[in-house]
Amino acid sequence: MRSISDTIARLRKLSPSTLQAAGRSNNLTSVDDCGTNPGALRAMLHVPPGLSPQAPLVVVLHGCTQTAATYDNGSGWSELAERFGFAVLFPEQQRANNPNLCFNWFSPDDVRRGSGEVESIREMIVDTVKRHELNPARVFVTGLSAGGAMASAMLACHPELFAGGAIIAGLPFGSARGVTEALERMRGRGHDRASLGERVRAASPHCGPWPAVSVWHGNSDATVDAVNAAMIVDQWRELHGVDEPDTTERVAGNVHRIWRDAAGRAVIEEYLVAGMGHGTPLATHGDEACGSPGAHMLDAGISSTYRIAAAWGIVPAVAPPRPVKAFVAAPASPVRQDVAATINDSLRAAGLIKP
Incomplete structure (x- = not known):
């Protein structure tokens, strides 16, 4: 015995x-043959069964040490996609590119239009939209930390692809060239404030309207200093030609500011989450709740996933009661x-x- x-x-x-x-469980499916893939990334996708033609697409970029599946499990994006009818694409970093699974937002070759990881993500988006008959005018991108910095890069290098973007605990585009500078900028040091908007303008030949941008950051973030959130806002204020916020309010105890253009469209919003460290803010209770707390997935009493999707108009502005599942x-x-x-x-x- x-x-x-x-x-x-x-x-x-x-x-x-x-x-x-x-x-x-894992809702994501690996997708091959999305293009030349010069950044050697992996594509993970969730398309809800019976998705209507011309549905929106959300591109989600995980943070360091995370995978597509762990970030999806934490953030609840595919859960929300099932409920409200849109597709979710997760580009995934590989250890051969970065041992900590960080997107290489500080590598000039990876954040240049037509090159590296930016080009791989663009190819995945174009292939997904075509293959699943999604709406090319309703493509959005979001990311956390290194994924947030890469979301900044995607919005700068390919603004024509996106109707909107959301940057969580990220950094402004063009703020670092190399690991040493990246670490300094994460601490909030050495930023050049003089050319924030010009860096984005120089990244592509774009001459049309700019995507709307949502910025989220914890005011107790010790990994990426909150000065970076202010600089992302400044970068996009310059591009959208807006000055002071039109609305400043408290939402669930957090500062929320909105900038509107001359037509009254909300082009920038910022959430400064009170007392939160480095991560994606979640709500675990209430009708907006989705995802699960974990490493860098923080129960902050406010769902960034739901509120970002609502700002993009792909879920109701006020969350309906969550269905009770038998x-x-x-x-x-x-x-x-x-x-x-x-x-x-x-x-x-x-x-x-x-x-």
């Missing part, structure tokens, strides 16, 4: 990835079956359950 210690030792041999897969036991996945079988075999061998 095996001892209980032998049983525990056997269970510990189950890999962490196996246990995680047993406890978490519980239906799903068939066990092969991974869950393997885990359960291992546990049962071990307990049976230890004499803790009957044969």
Whole structure:
């Protein structure tokens, strides 16, 4: 008869990835052949079944140490897509490009139009829109931290692709060239404020309207200083030709400012989240709630995912009551079956359950 210690030792041999897969679903599907992919990124996609033609597309860029699946699980973007009818594309960084899985927002070759990671993401967007008959006029991009800085790069290098963007705990475009400068800018040091708008204008031949931009940052962020949020706002104020905010209010205890253009369109908004550190702000209760708290996915009592989507007009401005789902036991996945079988075999061998 095996001892209980032998049983525990056997269970510990189950890999962490196996246990995680047993406890978490993954809505994303890998997509191949999106183009030349010079940045060597991976494309992950969620298209809800029966999605209507000309539906919107949201491009989501994860932060350092994260994958597409972990960021989706935390932020709830595919959950929201299922509920309100849009597609979600997750470009995913690979360790061969960056050992910490950061998008290389500080590498000149990766944030230049037609080159590197920016070009890979553009190819993924164009392919996804065409393949799934999505609306090219309703494409949006968002990202956290390094993903937020890469969202800044996408908006600068390809403004013609996007109706709007959202930058969470990110940095302004063109703020660093190399790792040393990147670390300094993250601390809020050494920024050149003189040419913020000009850097974006020089990044593409664009001469049309600029995308609307939403900026989110925790005022207690010790990883990317909140001065970067102010500089992103300044960068896009210059491009949109707006000065003072038209609206300043408190939303769930957080400062929310809105800038409108001459036509009254909200072109920039900023949320400064009170007491929040480095991460994506989530709400775990209420009708806006989606996603799950975790590393850099922070329960702040306000859902950035829902409110960003609402600012883009792809979900209702006021969240409707969340549907109550009837519980239906799903068939066990092969991974869950393997885990359960291992546990049962071990307990049976230890004499803790009957044969």
